[in-house]
Amino acid sequence: DIQMTQSPSTLSASVGDRVTITCRASQSISSWLAWYQQKPGKAPKLLIYKASSLESGVPSRFSGSGSGTDFTLTISSLQPDDFATYYCQQYNSYSWTFGQGTKVEIK
Amino acid sequence: QVQLVQSGAELKKPGASVKVSCSVSGYRLIELPMHWVRQAPGTGLEWMGGFDAEKGETIYAQKFQGRVTLTEDTSTDTAHMELSSLRSEDTAMYYCVTENLNAWGQGTLVTVSS
Numbered sequence: 001d002i003q004m005t006q007s008p009s010t011l012s013a014s015v016g017d018r019v020t021i022t023c024r025a026s027q028s029i030s031s032w033l034a035w036y037q038q039k040p041g042k043a044p045k046l047l048i049y050k051a052s053s054l055e056s057g058v059p060s061r062f063s064g065s066g067s068g069t070d071f072t073l074t075i076s077s078l079q080p081d082d083f084a085t086y087y088c089q090q091y092n093s094y095s096w097t098f099g100q101g102t103k104v105e106i107k
Numbered sequence: 108q109v110q111l112v113q114s115g116a117e118l119k120k121p122g123a124s125v126k127v128s129c130s131v132s133g134y135r136l137i138e139l140p141m142h143w144v145r146q147a148p149g150t151g152l153e154w155m156g157g158f159d160a161e162k163g164e165t166i167y168a169q170k171f172q173g174r175v176t177l178t179e180d181t182s183t184d185t186a187h188m189e190l191s192s193l194r195s196e197d198t199a200m201y202y203c204v205t206e207n208l209n210a211w212g213q214g215t216l217v218t219v220s221s
Contacts, residue, residue, distance in 0.1 A: 095168060101151050
């Protein structure tokens with residue numbers, strides 16, 4: 001299985017900060033990478049698919065980049081609603097795997 | 108609009124089986140394969156399996172091979188996930204999710220306890 005390594009595991013930030021989360025795949029996944037936001041007690045919400053495509057209805061402050069093995073999720077200006085846990089996921093092969101998550105906390 | 112509505116929470120004893128359903132609206136199940144993901148309390152997301160439309164077969168994560176069965180009833184647009192030989196480590200929230208990733212069920216909590 002392809003291993004996905006996310007960093008950092010926890011991130012403390014303030015409203016208005018620029019936030020970057022990275023995800024590394026153990027082998028090339030081309031651009032078959034998604035990013036999700038999850039809040040407590042809720043299902044994950046798709047933010048980005050195919051590494052850099054913004055899902056409909058998701059604010060433009062979220063952006064994704066990368067290809068191959070290295071990927072980045074950026075929040076350009078952190079808003080109160082953005083404090084949550086973020087996951088990356090590869091879907092290059094039919095054995096989807098997820099990163100371990102990054103919890104974005106209030107500083 | 109695509110909506111996935113899952114069946115209610117389940118409490119099961121070790122060794123039993125559980126069947127979770129996922130009812131689709133807003134599209135036909137045959138148009139978009141379903142996958143299943145679980146999340147144990149306080150932990151990350153784990154893919155269990157899904158339908159590979161190219162091969163025309165259901166693919167299971169190796170970890171769950173032999174214990175999980177995914178089925179789809181296209182006449183009622185309902186997908187099912189059955190997990191057998193339950194153990195305490197199977198206590199988790201179980202989600203159905205469409206292959207295009209953008210629609211998730213609300214989750215079904217399965218608790219395994221004696």
